[in-house]
Amino acid sequence: MPATAPPVSLTLPPLDRQLSPFTGLTREHWCAYADYLLRSAHRHATEDHANIHLPGANSAYGPRSDSLEAFARTFLLASFRMAGDPGGTGWIADWYARGLDAGTNPANPDRWPTPGELGQAKVEAASLAVGLALTRDMLWDKLPQRVQEQLIAWFETVIGEDYPPINWVWFQIVVESFLASVGGRYSDQDIDAGLAIHDSLYRSQGWFADGPERAFDHYVGWAFQVYPQLWELMAPGDPRVRARAQLDGDRLADFLDDAVHLVGANGAPLIQGRSLIYRFAAAAPFWTGELSGHTRLSPGVTRRAASGILDYFARRGAITEDGLLSIGWHGEFPGMKQSYSGAGSPYWAAKGMLGLALPADHRVWTAVEEPLPVEAGDTRRLIHAPGWQVDGTVADGVVRIRNHGTDHANAGVKVADSPLYARLGYSTATFPDLEPQSLDNAVVLMDSAGQTTHRTGFEYLGQQDLGGVLAGASRSTVNWISVDPDAGPDHGSGARGTATPGPEVTVVSLTRGAVELRLVRVRGVDPAQEAKLRIGGWPVDAASGIASTVRPVPGFGLRLDDAGTWRRDAPHPMGESLAIPWIGTSGVAGDGDYAAVVVLAGEEAAEAYAVRLVPGEGFGFPDGTVLTFAAALEFLSR
Incomplete structure (x- = not known):
């Protein structure tokens, strides 16, 4: 083994803001x-x-x-x-x-x-x-x-x-x-x-x-x-x-x-x-x-x-x-x-x-x-292969993706969600919750023991730019997974275990900038499973300067009459505590449609974002853009 030599020092030249106005680095x-x-x-x-x-x-x-x-x-x-x-x-x-x-x-x-x-x-x-x-x-x-x-x-x-x-x-x-x-x-x-x-x-x-x-x-x-x-x-x-x-x-x-x-x-x-x-x-x-x-x-x-x-x-x-x-x-x-x-x-x-x-x-x-x-302006982009819809906002400099095509698995596979692949959203400002069972950018059913379903193995339903609103969708028969402690080494995939099937869940992400209108359709609920619906937002650290909110859309679908914030007061890769807001049902979820507005934005702006129903027209986004009901529901019905 080596005998460690004395430490060395880092000496950097002055920043050069003429050649490198953004970073100063040469x-x-x-x-x-x-x-x-x-x-x-x-x-x-x-x-x-x-x-x-x-x-x-x-x-x-x-x-x-x-x-x-x-x-x-x-x-x-x-x-x-x-x-x-x-x-x-x-x-x-x-x-x-x-x-x-x-x-x-x-x-x-x-x-x-x-x-x-x-x-x-x-x-x-x-x-x-x-x-x-x-x-x-x-x-x-x-x-x-x-x-x-x-x-x-x-x-x-x-x-x-x-x-x-x-x-x-x-x-x-x-x-x-x-x-x-x-x-x-x-x-x-x-x-x-x-x-x-x-x-x-x-x-x-x-x-x-x-x-x-x-x-x-x-x-x-x-x-x-x-x-x-x-x-x-x-x-x-x-x-x-x-x-x-x-x-x-x-x-x-x-x-x-x-x-x-x-x-x-x-x-x-x-x-x-x-x-x-x-x-x-x-x-x-x-x-x-x-x-x-x-x-x-x-x-x-x-x-x-x-x-x-x-x-x-x-x-x-x-x-x-x-x-x-x-x-x-x-x-x-x-x-x-x-x-x-x-x-x-x-x-x-x-x-x-x-x-x-x-x-x-x-x-x-x-x-x-x-x-x-x-940095030049708000960005919108569809990336087909991984099933990502990209929204960047110049106001806070954050890039977000909503994910309906990547899970480090194949369609029909029944394993736990990989935290780094299977979430509905990832960004340049938030670190995924590393626990496989999480409310991080999730649509899950939670049973009476507090165990939540996993979406891995979903069917990717496609993506489209609907006149400035990006759309992506996926559907799966969600599963509760009892993880096998001897499931093997962690190479990125979700952990294997015994699967208990839940209902069929379709999720549509309709995004414009910092705002996601998340539509959810649940089919085939078994009342004996006594499962509540939970729709989770972005995982944020209190010191990040970024805010995460989740709200219902009054007047659309079944009621989401429960809400809260899941917290972990322990270090994570970007800070010292983690908070994930959620909304859901206070009782057993039923078959039907649900809608939530999921926002990740600068703290001063997050509370101002909302999506409203425009009678006879569709969903109205904060900047005045209206997405017709027909366009939105077409994805939900694929």
């Missing part, structure tokens, strides 16, 4: 953060630099895996830093050259486990291969032949290995492509099979699912969009690269058109999906667009998005006083740990620093920052 700030993260992590390295034993929890794979992970992921960051400034980063190359030797030396008792010995090493091998490819002149070409041969032998253990049919296929593709470039063995069959899986996971308009389920999250950007472009840089002469360059480039550009609408004015990326401890890795696809030339965003918007994301986390404790990245969102929050998470895992945030591979005179660094879409 390339020099990014370099300072990168060097600080690297030097701080290096303090925990073994004497031979092969393993970085960061303080904190171990993953399910143990300390040997976690120390390799910390080396590989910080090396990825180091490679971006070196590629963009080869003349000023010799100290980084020298430091990692020692570790690459010791980690792959078969005579070293503290060597790394190979990808053939440990599944997680397959992931980390990709970071090493990408980093070596990007810094070939600086590092690989200067390694002694013995070390090159050690690395080749270590990488070659991926050949013929099984990889799960998710974003992992890219780890094999980039490693074997690197092997091909340095005279190692590789398998065209492995690469072709990985590309086929990648294409099978493509859905539409730049969006991939991370596997055969409805799993849409940040992996779309930081994996499925980043690796094809890095692969093109690694293997420009490969005929497969040339054949699909335009296809992959167009997919990236399409994705970025959506992704830029999912960043809040505070710099926060959408808070949804697994592996959120990777934090500013969400900036990676923006940089990749500039790196590859496949983007329709201006360089000023690209840097605004990426710098905003970095700045959001840097200002909120993501980097500890010791210069490390903890498991959490803002500061450390152990409850965000998933089974594969160890102390080195958060350093996949390195992907978000890919822009450092671009030199200081690149247009993305010299252009003046421009506003994000949500």
Whole structure:
């Protein structure tokens, strides 16, 4: 184990409000953060630099895996830093050259486990291969032949290995492509099979699912969009690269058109999906667009998005006083740990620093920052593949999605709701309640014991822009789930268990800005289940400056005559307490239609939002927009 060196300090240059009027950050700030993260992590390295034993929890794979992970992921960051400034980063190359030797030396008792010995090493091998490819002149070409041969032998253990049919296929593709470039063995069959899986996971308009389920999250950007472009840089002469360059480039550009609408004015990326401890890795696809030339965003918007994301986390404790990245969102929050998470895992945030591979005179660094879409005006957008309707409001800078297409499952599956996938809403200002059974953006039936139903496995009914009001809908036979305590590791999906079916519930979200008119149709209630209806709003922290409200719509449907606020006075990833407002039935819910107005807005505005019935016309939104009854009820009756 290492003897920890003295701490290092972070020194940032002055903010530059002329070049970066929104964030003040320049390339020099990014370099300072990168060097600080690297030097701080290096303090925990073994004497031979092969393993970085960061303080904190171990993953399910143990300390040997976690120390390799910390080396590989910080090396990825180091490679971006070196590629963009080869003349000023010799100290980084020298430091990692020692570790690459010791980690792959078969005579070293503290060597790394190979990808053939440990599944997680397959992931980390990709970071090493990408980093070596990007810094070939600086590092690989200067390694002694013995070390090159050690690395080749270590990488070659991926050949013929099984990889799960998710974003992992890219780890094999980039490693074997690197092997091909340095005279190692590789398998065209492995690469072709990985590309086929990648294409099978493509859905539409730049969006991939991370596997055969409805799993849409940040992996779309930081994996499925980043690796094809890095692969093109690694293997420009490969005929497969040339054949699909335009296809992959167009997919990236399409994705970025959506992704830029999912960043809040505070710099926060959408808070949804697994592996959120990777934090500013969400900036990676923006940089990749500039790196590859496949983007329709201006360089000023690209840097605004990426710098905003970095700045959001840097200002909120993501980097500890010791210069490390903890498991959490803002500061450390152990409850965000998933089974594969160890102390080195958060350093996949390195992907978000890919822009450092671009030199200081690149247009993305010299252009003046421009506003994000949500800073330029209210935004409305439908994203079909994940079933999201996007509403951003310039008044508070918040981006919200209402979700009728994503649950990390498939239609008909009966499992508990995954907090990070199956909620009806996610935003850039609220963190989902991490308990699977919750009123967070929910429409649930609650039994006499206080147990609530789950919607996972729902049928996605589609989405549409109804003249400025966005509509999305889903339907499911909801289930009470008695979770199996031995349901398996947490990889994002909802927990499995015994399902007790409830009634059929259809939910329609009709949204304009901060306001959602949530229509609910319940069919097939069993009075013996004695279930009450609960419609829950957004989860907010008291100190957030954001307010969440839920109200009935007088005159429509069955009565919602009960209300309250669910509270948890305990830390969560964004604060110290959590509150979720709700309305519902005081007695047993009956078959019929219900309506609620669900609002997330700045505290000074939230109470003013309401939806009213306009006799003979439809539903009137606060800005005067009227949605006809026929248009609204068509979705409810699908």
